Amino acid sequence: MANPLNFNVEISSENQFITEFKNGTSLYLKREDLLHPEVSGNKFRKLKYNIFEAEKQGKDTLLTFGGAYSNHIAATAAAGKLAGLKTIGVIRGKELGENLGETLKQNATLNFAHSCGMQFYFVSRGDYRKKANLEFRQHLSEKFGDFYLVPEGGTNAFAIKGCEEILSAKDKEFNYIAASVGTGGTLSGLIRASSENQKILGFPALKGDFLSEEIKKNDVKDNWELILNYHFGGYARVDSQLISFINKFREKYQIQLDPVYTGKLVFGIFDLVKTGYFPSGSKILAIHTGGLQGIMGMNSFLKKKNLPLINY
Numbered sequence: 650m651a652n653p654l655n656f657n658v659e660i661s662s663e664n665q666f667i668t669e670f671k672n673g674t675s676l677y678l679k680r681e682d683l684l685h686p687e688v689s690g691n692k693f694r695k696l697k698y699n700i701f702e703a704e705k706q707g708k709d710t711l712l713t714f715g716g717a718y719s720n721h722i723a724a725t726a727a728a729g730k731l732a733g734l735k736t737i738g739v740i741r742g743k744e745l746g747e748n749l750g751e752t753l754k755q756n757a758t759l760n761f762a763h764s765c766g767m768q769f770y771f772v773s774r775g776d777y778r779k780k781a782n783l784e785f786r787q788h789l790s791e792k793f794g795d796f797y798l799v800p801e802g803g804t805n806a807f808a809i810k811g812c813e814e815i816l817s818a819k820d821k822e823f824n825y826i827a828a829s830v831g832t833g834g835t836l837s838g839l840i841r842a843s844s845e846n847q848k849i850l851g852f853p854a855l856k857g858d859f860l861s862e863e864i865k866k867n868d869v870k871d872n873w874e875l876i877l878n879y880h881f882g883g884y885a886r887v888d889s890q891l892i893s894f895i896n897k898f899r900e901k902y903q904i905q906l907d908p909v910y911t912g913k914l915v916f917g918i919f920d921l922v923k924t925g926y927f928p929s930g931s932k933i934l935a936i937h938t939g940g941l942q943g944i945m946g947m948n949s950f951l952k953k954k955n956l957p958l959i960n961y
C-alpha cells in the first residue's frame with residue numbers, strides 16, 4: 650500500500666549521543682522530532698495506522714478533539730492534508746470561535762491547522778467534557794455526516810501499533826528507554842516493543858495517578874515504571890527553572906525541547922541521575938517526541954505573565 654504520509658512503512662530516527670554523566674551513565678536522544686516537519690514525533694507514529702484504517706473504511710474525513718494549543722490537532726490537520734483527507738477539529742473553548750480571524754492571529758497552532766484546511770467546531774468546556782458520550786457523538790454525526798474518529802490525544806490500538814515502530818533492533822543495547830506521557834499511548838507502544846531486560850520509564854506531563862491503570866489496559870508487559878514527580882504542577886504548567894533548563898540545554902546541545910513534554914522528561918532524567926537512580930554505566934535512550942509547535946503558544950502566555958521566554 651502506498652504510504653499516505655510519503656514515508657516508508659518502517660522508518661527509524663537517529664539516536665544522538667548527548668552526554669556521559671560522572672558515574673558512567675550515558676544519555677542518547679532518539680530524534681523523533683525530525684521525522685517530519687509538520688507531523689512531528691509521536692503524532693506521526695500515532696496517526697499512521699489510523700490513516701490506513703480510515704482509508705480502508707473508505708472514509709474521507711478525520712474528526713478529532715483537542716485544546717487550542719494541541720500538538721495532536723496540528724499534526725492531524727497536517728497529516729490529513731498530506732493523505733488527502735478532510736479534517737475536523739472539535740476544539741475546547743467556545744469563545745475562540747466568536748471571532749475566528751482574531752483567534753487565528755493570536756494562536757499559531759490553530760492558524761497552522763486552519764491553513765492545512767482543518768474545519769473547526771468550537772465547543773464549551775462542559776460540552777468538551779461530554780465528548781465521549783453517545784449523545785454528543787450522535788450530535789457530531791448529524792452535524793458532520795460520516796467521519797473516522799480519532800480520540801483526543803490520538804491514542805487507540807492503531808496508535809499503539811504505530812508507536813511500537815519507534816524502537817528498532819539497534820535499540821536493544823539500551824538499559825533504559827524514557828519517554829514523556831500524556832495519554833500513555835506512546836509509552837504502551839514502547840513497552841510492547843521493548844525487551845524484557847530493558848526498563849521503560851514514563852514521565853507523566855500531568856498530575857494524577859490514573860495513568861498507570863490506563864497503560865495497564867493496553868496489554869503491556871511489566872518492565873516499566875512511571876516517574877511521577879516531574880510534572881511541574883500539571884499539564885502545560887511551567888516554572889522558571891524548567892524554562893531555564895530548556896534554554897541551557899538548547900545552548901549546550903543545539904537541540905530544542907518543548908515545555909509541555911520533552912523539557913520535563915529530560916529535566917527529570919538529569920535530576921534522577923543526580924539522585925543516583927541509575928546504576929553506573931547505564932545506557933539511557935530518551936525519546937524526543939517532538940511537540941515544538943506548541944512553543945509559540947507557550948511563549949505568548951509567558952509574555953503576558955512577564956516570565957522568561959523559551960528561546961526558539
Ligand SMILES: *Cc1c(COP(=O)(O)O)cnc(C)c1O
Nearest residue numbers: 831832833834835910938939940
Ligand atoms: C502528545 C505528546 C506526548 C504524549 O503522548 P501520549 O501517547 O499521549 O502519552 C508526548 N510528547 C509530545 C511532544 C507530544 O506531543
